[in-house]
Amino acid sequence: MAQLLDKAKNFVAEKLADVKKPEATLEDVDLKNVSRECVEYTAKVNVDNPYSHSLPICEISYTFKSAGRVIVSGTLPDPGSLKASDKTMLEVPMKVPYSILVSLARDIGADWDIDYEVELGLTIDLPIIGDFTIPISRKGEIKLPTLSDLF
Incomplete structure (x- = not known):
């Protein structure tokens, strides 16, 4: 009986491993807005849904790092859904917040850019499987504008 149960578990595990899952890529990180309270960056994530029906996104968790330190982290609950087959x-x-940007002055002063690393976790509710998290990360740099760029 135990052998039959083990064979059933292996069969189900193999079938679930072959199931298509959505794929995501972090396309870009840009400076979006500057206000009196903070600087807002936007991470653009492109998600490919292989299913013929839309999938709800449970949450997106993010961590934005620079110079090896966590600058900001958080979670976006219920950001919508993925389009079907698209x-x-x-x-x-x-x-x-500006208070954190001041601590990055050494990195900014060295080469006039911000070296960053963004880690995202895109949690999707897949039928039969349940909640599935797609880990996404990207390293890069955001060039800051110079006076000549402004004029």
Whole structure:
């Protein structure tokens, strides 16, 4: 009886491993807005849904790092759903307070850009499987405008 149960578990595990899952890529991180309270960055995530029906997104968790330190992290609950058999572009806003940007002055002063790393967890509710999290990360740099760029 135990052998039959083990064979059934292996069969189900193999079938679930072959199930198509949505794929996501972090396309870009841009400076979106500057206000008196904070600087807002936007991470653009492109998600490909292979299913013929829309999928609800449970949440998006994010961590924005620079110079090896966590600058801001958070969660976007219930950001919508993925289009059926199509690609969906999601924008994840990340608000960074000025007090933290001051601590990055050394990195900014060295090469006039902000080196960053963004880690996202896109949690989707898949039929039969349940909640499924797609981990996404990207490293890069955001060039800051110079005086010559402004004039």
